[in-house]
Amino acid sequence: MREGWKEYKIEDIALVGDGAHASIKRQETGVMYLTSKNFDVNGLKLDKVDYISEIDFIKYFNSNSKALTKPNYNDVVLSIIGSMGAPYVVKKNDDFGLSSSVSILRPNQEIILPNYLYYWIKSDFFQKSIDNIKSGVAQSFLSLGMIKSLPCNAPSLKIQRKIAAILSSYDDLIQNNLKRIKLLEEKAQLTYEEWFVKMRFPGYETAKFDEVMGLPEGWSEKTLEYLCDRITDGTHDSPKQVENGIKLITGKHINDGFINFETAYLISEIDHEKIKKRSGLSKGDLLFSNIGTLGSIGVVTEDFEYSCKNVVIFKKKKGFDYFLYCYLSNPNTKNKLDNQAAGVAQKFYSLSFIRGYKDMFCNEELVIRFNGVMTPLFNLKYSLNNQNRLLKEARDILLPRLMSGMIDVEELQIETLQTT
Numbered sequence: 001m002r003e004g005w006k007e008y009k010i011e012d013i014a015l016v017g018d019g020a021h022a023s024i025k026r027q028e029t030g031v032m033y034l035t036s037k038n039f040d041v042n043g044l045k046l047d048k049v050d051y052i053s054e055i056d057f058i059k060y061f062n063s064n065s066k067a068l069t070k071p072n073y074n075d076v077v078l079s080i081i082g083s084m085g086a087p088y089v090v091k092k093n094d095d096f097g098l099s100s101s102v103s104i105l106r107p108n109q110e111i112i113l114p115n116y117l118y119y120w121i122k123s124d125f126f127q128k129s130i131d132n133i134k135s136g137v138a139q140s141f142l143s144l145g146m147i148k149s150l151p152c153n154a155p156s157l158k159i160q161r162k163i164a165a166i167l168s169s170y171d172d173l174i175q176n177n178l179k180r181i182k183l184l185e186e187k188a189q190l191t192y193e194e195w196f197v198k199m200r201f202p203g204y205e206t207a208k209f210d211e212v213m214g215l216p217e218g219w220s221e222k223t224l225e226y227l228c229d230r231i232t233d234g235t236h237d238s239p240k241q242v243e244n245g246i247k248l249i250t251g252k253h254i255n256d257g258f259i260n261f262e263t264a265y266l267i268s269e270i271d272h273e274k275i276k277k278r279s280g281l282s283k284g285d286l287l288f289s290n291i292g293t294l295g296s297i298g299v300v301t302e303d304f305e306y307s308c309k310n311v312v313i314f315k316k317k318k319g320f321d322y323f324l325y326c327y328l329s330n331p332n333t334k335n336k337l338d339n340q341a342a343g344v345a346q347k348f349y350s351l352s353f354i355r356g357y358k359d360m361f362c363n364e365e366l367v368i369r370f371n372g373v374m375t376p377l378f379n380l381k382y383s384l385n386n387q388n389r390l391l392k393e394a395r396d397i398l399l400p401r402l403m404s405g406m407i408d409v410e411e412l413q414i415e416t417l418q419t420t
Helices: 054-060 114-122 124-136 144-149 157-196 269-279 321-329 331-341 351-356 364-403
Strands: 006-009 014-018 031-034 050-052 076-079 087-089 096-098 102-107 151-154 220-223 230-233 246-249 265-267 286-289 297-299 311-315 358-361
Touching: 014 144, 031 054, 050 054, 054 096, 076 114, 087 114, 102 114, 102 144, 114 124, 114 151, 114 157, 114 364, 124 151, 124 364, 157 321, 157 364, 230 269, 230 351, 246 269, 286 321, 297 321, 321 331, 321 364
Parallel strands: 031 096
Antiparallel strands: 006 151, 014 102, 031 050, 076 087, 076 102, 220 358, 230 311, 246 265, 286 297, 286 311
16 A cells, blocks of 8 residues: 555444335335435436435434434445445435435545545445455345445545546546536437427428328328338347356446446357347447336447347438437337337337337438438537547546555645535
8 A cells, every 4th residue: 555545444434324224105206215226336327216205204314313314415325235336425405315225424524535435435446345245245235334344545635635636527527428418318309399299390381281180291100110221129048148258238228328338248259149140230220128128229339349138129221310219219209109018918019019110200301301400419429428438438547546546646736626
């Protein structure tokens, strides 16, 4: 360890608690109630959130309670069941309750800074310490006693502040790009709805509408194969996981138009080649989750090969891809698909169902015109996502070197936060 750094245990540098152990009634709206499933390596996952009443929130998350159950500003919370060790620093305006699957660390800020502790938890050193505990016990969770015994190596507060500032600068850029990507997504959907839901496409003022259907002339019922070259799906097999090989993604790895490879497991090149024969992927193909979480969308933008499972593959048709993306990600389409799929015993969209699904679509000329309008927007979105991939790679290279003291930051003149 570098000179001037100290070895601590978590119990030496933070109070440790966890969320509510009671079974709290969920409701449609109210105060967010987060469990371990709402945490991953990128922070909070709020696509599926439970809610509890204000009354229960006050009852179970009392700041004056002797037990540490209510997360406060600058606490570091982390998942301790299932996907263990995913941290998050509580922000000033955050207001949520936690289940007992999430632990709360309240740093003694005379010794440890919240943001430094956050990055320490993300470091390989800390994560391997968790793995060592997991491998030695039967249960798949971390008790509070286990958490208290975990290590934390830390330099002076001045050095901690510099390390946290360097790593935070990457995360700030990533978050800013994510906000821009979200705005681009919203703009694409607004344009789609303006053209194809409200029927205010270019030239609509002079277009003739069918009095019975209420649709412009030229619209007709077509299957989804009108919008792509071919529809197939990922492998139906369960190839064996290996240590080195090709990534296999499933429906749970796609969301918001992109593919998250961080938790994808690896399969052999032989298995990958077998899958490619029927389900090979090309740039621009659209992946659509059809089992479990239905209707998540990802687009193949990567230069490297990978395999897929539990997804429908829409092979790209030139000039139609952004229309297809907006159509499938529009809530109206999801409702139509769910209504037509209703009645099946298992919750999924079969390949034959997707191939046979019909809707009313405009002519090719208008689809291609919409696609042209969307092209610069989607190009920027993919560029921002690629920037984020590079920023994450750079951050992840720096993180272990900074956390081990390999990189000396003492003489660096960098702007730092005073409180965290």
